[in-house]
Amino acid sequence: MTARLYIPKDSAAVAVGADDVAQTFAARGIDAVRTGSRGLYWLEPTIEVETPEGRIAYGPVAAEDVEGLLAAGVMEGGEHRLRLGKPEEIPFLKRQTRLTFARCGIVDPLSLADYRAHGGYKGLERALTMRPVAVVEEVTQSGLRGRGGAGFPTGIKWKTVLDTPSDQKYIVCNADEGDSGTFSDRMIMEGDPFVLIEGMTIAGIATGATDGFIYIRSEYPAAVETMEAAIRVAREAGHLGANVLGSAYAFDLTVRVGAGAYVCGEETSLLESLEGRRGQVRAKPPLPAIKGLFGKPTVINNVISLATVPIILAQGAAFYRDFGMGRSRGTMPIQLAGNVKHGGLFEAGFGITLGELVDEIGGGTASGRAVRAVQVGGPLGAYFPRDLFDTPFDYEAFAARDGLIGHGGIVVFDDTVDMLKQARFAMEFCAIESCGKCTPCRIGSTRGVEVLDRIAAGEKINANTALIEDLCNTLKFGSLCALGGFTPYPVMSALTYFPEDFTGPQTLAAA
Amino acid sequence: MPFEAWEEQRARDIVAAHAGEAGATLPILHALQEVFGCVPEAAVPLIADALNLSRAEVHGTITFYHDFRRETPGRHVLKLCRAEACQSMGGDALGARACARLGVDWGGTTHDGRVTLDAVFCLGLCATAPSAMIDGKPVGRLTEARLDKMIEAAL
Numbered sequence: 025m026t027a028r029l030y031i032p033k034d035s036a037a038v039a040v041g042a043d044d045v046a047q048t049f050a051a052r053g054i055d056a057v058r059t060g061s062r063g064l065y066w067l068e069p070t071i072e073v074e075t076p077e078g079r080i081a082y083g084p085v086a087a088e089d090v091e092g093l094l095a096a097g098v099m100e101g102g103e104h105r106l107r108l109g110k111p112e113e114i115p116f117l118k119r120q121t122r123l124t125f126a127r128c129g130i131v132d133p134l135s136l137a138d139y140r141a142h143g144g145y146k147g148l149e150r151a152l153t154m155r156p157v158a159v160v161e162e163v164t165q166s167g168l169r170g171r172g173g174a175g176f177p178t179g180i181k182w183k184t185v186l187d188t189p190s191d192q193k194y195i196v197c198n199a200d201e202g203d204s205g206t207f208s209d210r211m212i213m214e215g216d217p218f219v220l221i222e223g224m225t226i227a228g229i230a231t232g233a234t235d236g237f238i239y240i241r242s243e244y245p246a247a248v249e250t251m252e253a254a255i256r257v258a259r260e261a262g263h264l265g266a267n268v269l270g271s272a273y274a275f276d277l278t279v280r281v282g283a284g285a286y287v288c289g290e291e292t293s294l295l296e297s298l299e300g301r302r303g304q305v306r307a308k309p310p311l312p313a314i315k316g317l318f319g320k321p322t323v324i325n326n327v328i329s330l331a332t333v334p335i336i337l338a339q340g341a342a343f344y345r346d347f348g349m350g351r352s353r354g355t356m357p358i359q360l361a362g363n364v365k366h367g368g369l370f371e372a373g374f375g376i377t378l379g380e381l382v383d384e385i386g387g388g389t390a391s392g393r394a395v396r397a398v399q400v401g402g403p404l405g406a407y408f409p410r411d412l413f414d415t416p417f418d419y420e421a422f423a424a425r426d427g428l429i430g431h432g433g434i435v436v437f438d439d440t441v442d443m444l445k446q447a448r449f450a451m452e453f454c455a456i457e458s459c460g461k462c463t464p465c466r467i468g469s470t471r472g473v474e475v476l477d478r479i480a481a482g483e484k485i486n487a488n489t490a491l492i493e494d495l496c497n498t499l500k501f502g503s504l505c506a507l508g509g510f511t512p513y514p515v516m517s518a519l520t521y522f523p524e525d526f527t528g529p530q531t532l533a534a535a
Numbered sequence: 536m537p538f539e540a541w542e543e544q545r546a547r548d549i550v551a552a553h554a555g556e557a558g559a560t561l562p563i564l565h566a567l568q569e570v571f572g573c574v575p576e577a578a579v580p581l582i583a584d585a586l587n588l589s590r591a592e593v594h595g596t597i598t599f600y601h602d603f604r605r606e607t608p609g610r611h612v613l614k615l616c617r618a619e620a621c622q623s624m625g626g627d628a629l630g631a632r633a634c635a636r637l638g639v640d641w642g643g644t645t646h647d648g649r650v651t652l653d654a655v656f657c658l659g660l661c662a663t664a665p666s667a668m669i670d671g672k673p674v675g676r677l678t679e680a681r682l683d684k685m686i687e688a689a690l
Contacts, residue, residue, distance in 0.1 A: 035658075039674050040663050129587045202657055205619060206659070242565075243658050244659060281561070283561060283600035283603060285600050285601060288657060300586070302599035304599075321675035363622060367662030399619055433620075435623055436623060437623045454620075
């Protein structure tokens with residue numbers, strides 16, 4: 025039997041040479057199965073070989089290494105300096121609890137047979153034996169909360185849609201993953217697209233929706249391609265369409281591509297964009313669950329929320345709820361990014377501390393310098409200093425410290441970071457991406473950049489610092505959505521925890 | 536990337552192919568840009584007509600989104616990520632270097648029309664930062680040397 029070779033086709037693996045490695049093997053007559061990534065990105069491109077003892081990984085592999093690997097008997101799991109052993113024994117992976125990401129990096133993303141062989145469609149099959157209200161109740165009982173950032177209970181959203189009578193309802197997947205430091209949505213869409221399709225189908229059956237849209241950002245062309253291909257496969261197999269898995273339920277999916285607007289990750293802005301308009305935020309109420317896409321009741325959930333539904337239905341609410349802490353139940357796919365030695369996807373039950381994540385799992389900085397700050401939760405998340413590394417990864421614990429976990433991204437900065445510059449960038453980003461609907465966000469962000477520039481120049485530092493605090497207050501309480509409302513988090517945390525960077529030109533010169 | 540020259544009938548066909556979709560504006564704009572490299576002003580009345588919108592509404596939608604171009608880009612499009620994860624790995628310096636070497640500002644195209652330099656806020660490659668995309672292909676662990684090589688190849 026010819027051993028099977030697996031090479032990721034994940035965008036980040038491709039970005040560091042996975043295609044070249046695959047082509048080099050192909051030139052030697054060995055065609056690899058192209059998988060997603062396991063998410064150990066410092067080891068990408070990682071290749072895996074099927075052996076009698078299980079898969080053996082090698083990495084990071086460059087095209088130039090292929091000759092030597094073949095000579096060392098890579099296809100039989102032979103010894104080589106790049107040999108990593110069994111991937112699931114690598115500490116970074118071994119410490120994880122992979123529920124949502126159970127298959128990512130292992131299966132052929134477009135093989136339905138592979139998906140089923142690894143437990144796929146068990147959740148939908150069970151859901152089809154239940155009454156819709158019971159499916160919604162199962163999701164509510166699991167404690168699943170919106171993984172896009174807001175943390176709203178998914179089951180409650182679904183219940184509202186189920187209870188709102190309408191001739192047409194929609195399931196919308198928010199795949200506009202714009203937060204810097206996050207890539208879990210991309211990984212799932214590229215590496216295990218059927219889990220998202222299954223989750224959305226369950227959502228449709230549970231709430232009475234027959235149509236779904238996946239709104240994917242244009243920066244993710246590979247995810248768009250894989251999702252579209254997977255939808256075609258699912259449709260041809262009767263897993264989508266007029267009779268889902270031979271049942272009386274109809275459900276089908278359409279992929280829509282965004283156009284580079286960060287604010288479209290905000291749910292009402294996303295709906296406007298899907299309807300073909302400027303992505304301007306809508307005032308709430310009405311909630312999208314009551315009047316959403318095209319004015320119809322709409323479930324709008326993040327990729328990870330929806331991709332977690334299949335395992336909840338397959339294993340039961342209690343199984344999922346048993347992971348986690350406090351009101352944060354289940355697991356969170358945390359993304360370690362930026363200046364970190366071991367960057368990647370780390371799925372774990374809520375409760376692990378920030379310090380464990382950054383120092384133990386992430387291994388500190390990639391540059392080898394001291395960690396000075398981490399930004400958790402994307403461009404609208406707070407900068408935390410080392411003093412707050414005892415904060416457990418939990419929605420409420422972060423909120424209590426004026427931060428947020430957001431979509432689970434952690435960006436690590438070493439001691440060369442200039443925190444005034446980071447605060448300025450937060451305001452600048454808000455100004456670039458503001459939809460323009462509300463004044464605090466549209467005007468306040470530009471004024472924020474100007475005031476921070478005056479502090480950097482050493483102009484009336486005390487007065488301008490007071491002005492920034494006042495401006496942040498206006499943004500926080502006067503903005504329509506999280507873009508303006510949360511921009512104060514990075515700004516104020518930088519100012520609060522790193523005041524030494526806000527004392528005028530001398531610090532800038534030193535940085 | 537060779538784009539087609541503007542031709543009204545070709546544009547009408549593209550618009551018609553998507554006009555029946557729910558919320559068709561963005562799919563139409565993407566399809567036009569894929570063929571012509573941008574959304575030319577002449578396309579605005581065609582879209583407005585097909586979707587029963589005012590020209591102002593179509594104009595408003597086009598200008599809201601960073602992706603839609605009003606002019607054809609250079610033969611190569613280099614996107615550099617300017618977001619936080621890439622900043623933490625020296626992305627700002629690489630951005631400044633790219634601007635200097637190409638002699639353009641963000642969003643600009645070199646005089647010979649060879650390269651357009653775009654800023655992008657996150658490519659989702661944040662654990663292999665700094666990141667770039669050249670003609671749609673992702674590039675990770677970008678260094679000065681790799682950036683120079685990409686620019687030289689494109690020029």
